[in-house]
Amino acid sequence: MPDSFRSAAALLVDCLAEQGATRIFTVPGESFLAVLDALPDRPEIDVVTCRQEGGAAFMACADGAMNAAGSGRPGIAFVTRGPGATNAAIGVHVAHQDSQPMILFVGDVARTAQGREGFQEVDFTAFFAPVCKWAARIDDPLRIPEYIARAHATAINGRPGPVVLALPEDMLVEQVPASLAPRPFVTRTAQAACPDAMQALLGLIADAASPIAIIGGAGWNAKAREYFQQFAERIGLPVATAFRRQDAIAPASPVYAGNLGYGPNPKLVERVRQADLVIAVGARLGEATTDGYAVPTLEHPGQTLVHIHPDPEELGRVYRTDLALCCSVDEFAEAAALWEDTDIIPFDAGAQAHAEWLEWSTPQPSEAGIDLGACVAAxxxxxxxxTIICNGAGNFAGWWHRYWRYEAYPGQLAPTCGAMGYGVPAAVAAALRYPERTVVAVAGDGDFLMNGQELATAAQYGASLIVVVVDNGAYGTIRMHQEREYPGRVSATALANPDFAALGAAYGAWSARVETTGEFIAALDEARGRTGLRLIHALTDLERIAASGATISGLRARAKPAG
Structure with a gap:
């Protein structure tokens, strides 16, 4: 009896459902119409139509980041070829540098047109290869189950990251046997820490005078958070979080020392610099976390580095590593918390570092019209x-990094690679994934206008979120660097902005324009009592350009020659 048939696109969608997909983000394109036609047959997969492919990719990246905290499933986006794919590349790059699981599907030209520079044709395997874990094209529809299973396994295992699969449009409409089944559900391969290496690590801690841990990154999840916090508190180990990984430990923990990255507590930086033992767990020790690879200062023999990471290629990649543990960070954390044979005498340093952080993260009164420290405190x-705090890139984010307490996990969605425009799409994804929680997007004026159009997506799907637009009329981070390097010579950083409150109202949001701290607090109280879209347009003074205390006049004064 002859087999019945279905389209390759229907098989692909069935494979996604088998792998636990519950939501995809897309900007529709003619190159994958067959997939769009197949999706209504799998109602367990929500389809979120976005307004620009960069926004869709950011949403998928954020969704993968949230899933990594629990289910571990990658975020998924579908875009069309050419402009669609190149727009989406920013989300792939963020997922790669942030070590977040994501799969981007790109509708491609027909196989008969490949290599002819057909309409919107790009060699996607070559284009995406440098910024993802695996890029491939599915030319044979019979291999769809293989490719989908492998894409999931690649995205979630080792150092999580993005996968890109190109889908020729003629391949998607081919008929395949209905008996061709999806491969079984792919799970993350959990690798335990080597007992001998664990024993060596505990010996190093026991011999250390001033150890510190730097945590958060590849594979970090709720289990890692719980067990590592137990371990650190038991021995009084100071714990710093890597750049924009501030929810990796509860801020109320008596050993939490604060966050590294841009604008950190100088006392924390000095503590890391003076540490005789640095224990990095999950963190890549990238440029932002290490202040340009300057802290830790591992080139001198007085500092020892232990690096725990799920990807062997990260171990010893940048820094000299004295003890490397290639394992899942949650398995390591559990082993450390439950390890009984230890001669470690608890340290006082954890409590001292936490006290320093509490002082640093407590806002001091300011005469600014809008005191952002006081606003965050409110x-x-x-x-x-x-509450989930979402932000893109810019000096504005430093106020929340310094003064907000990231109590929940996941509670921080922020790109470690410093991509602008991430905050609003991430907040939309968060509001859809966690409708019972409060979600806040924090955006600078330049940052907001890169993907603020995704408020239309939020409105379309009934997402409930608060947006705070910090408007100082400039690309503030670049202006700060400009004033430091070329004081007084302002070029290309000034912005002429719209009325963001009116723009929010155009999207259907309740909105308010505020110019003082009191007005901000009143608007926040009003927003808190509402649901749906809410936008607060906060006009701030460019003079106070960073949460670290830097000012335009101060930067100019320091740059003047002595004499």
Whole structure:
């Protein structure tokens, strides 16, 4: 009896459902119409139509980041070829540098047109290869189950990251036997820490005078958070979080020392510099976390590095590594917390570092019209502890990094690679994934206008979120660097902005324009009592350009020659 048939696109969608996909983000394109036609037959997969492929890819990246905290499934996006794929590349790059699981499907030209520079044709395997874990094209529809299973395994295992699969449009409409089944559900391969290496690590800690841990990154999840915090608190180990990994440990933990990255507590930086033992767990020790590879200072013999990471290629890649453990960070954390044979005498340094962080993260009064430190403090008082804070790139984010307490996990969605425009799409994804939680997108004026159009997506799907637009009329981070390197010579950093409150209202948001701290707090109280889209347009003074205390006049004064 002859087999019945279905389209390759229907098989692909069935494979995604088998792998636990519950949501995809897309900007539709004619190159994958067959997939769009197949999706209604799998109602367990929500389809979120976005307004620009960069926004869709950011949403998928954020969704993968949230899933990594629990289910571990990658975020998924579908875009069309050429402009669609190149727009989406920013989300792939963020997922790669942030070590977040994601799969981007790109509708491609027909196989008969490949290599002819057909309409919107790009060699996607070559284009995406440098910024993803695996890029491939599915030319044979019979191999779809293989490719989909491998894509999931690649995205979630080792150092998580993005996968890109190109889908020729003629391949998607081919008929395949209905008996061709998806491969079974792929799970993350959990690798335990080597017992001998664990024993060596505990010996190093026991012999150390001033150890510190730097945590957060590849494979970090709720299990890693719980067990590593138990271990660190038991021995009084100071714990710093890597750049934009501030939810990796509860801020109320008595050993939490604060975050590294841009604008950190100088006392924390000095503590890392003076540490005789640095234990990095999950963190890549990238440029932002290490202040340009300057801290830790591992080139001198007085500092020992232990690096725990799930990807062997990261171990010893940048820094000299004295003890490397290639294992899942949650398995390591559990082993450390449950290890009984230890001669470690608890340290006082954890409590000291935490006290320094508490002082650093407590806002001091300011005469600024809008005191952002006080605004963040007001948010801490009025919003739930499990609020998710989402931001893109810019100096504005430093106020939340310094003063917000990232109590929940996941509670921080922010690109470690410093991509602008991430905050609003991430907040849309978070509001859809966690509709019961409060979600806040924090955006600078330049940052917001890169993907603010995704508020239309939020409105379309009934997402409930608060947007705070910090408007200082400039690309503030670049202006800060400009004033430091070329003081007083302002070029290309000034912005002429729209009325963001009116723009928010055009998307259907309740909105308010505020110019003082009191007005901000009043608007926040009003927003908190509402649901749906809410936008607060906060006009701030460019003079106070960073949460670290840097000012335009101060930068110019320091740059003047002595005499």
């Amino acid at each position: 948010m801490r008082e009025s919003l739930p502890a499990d």
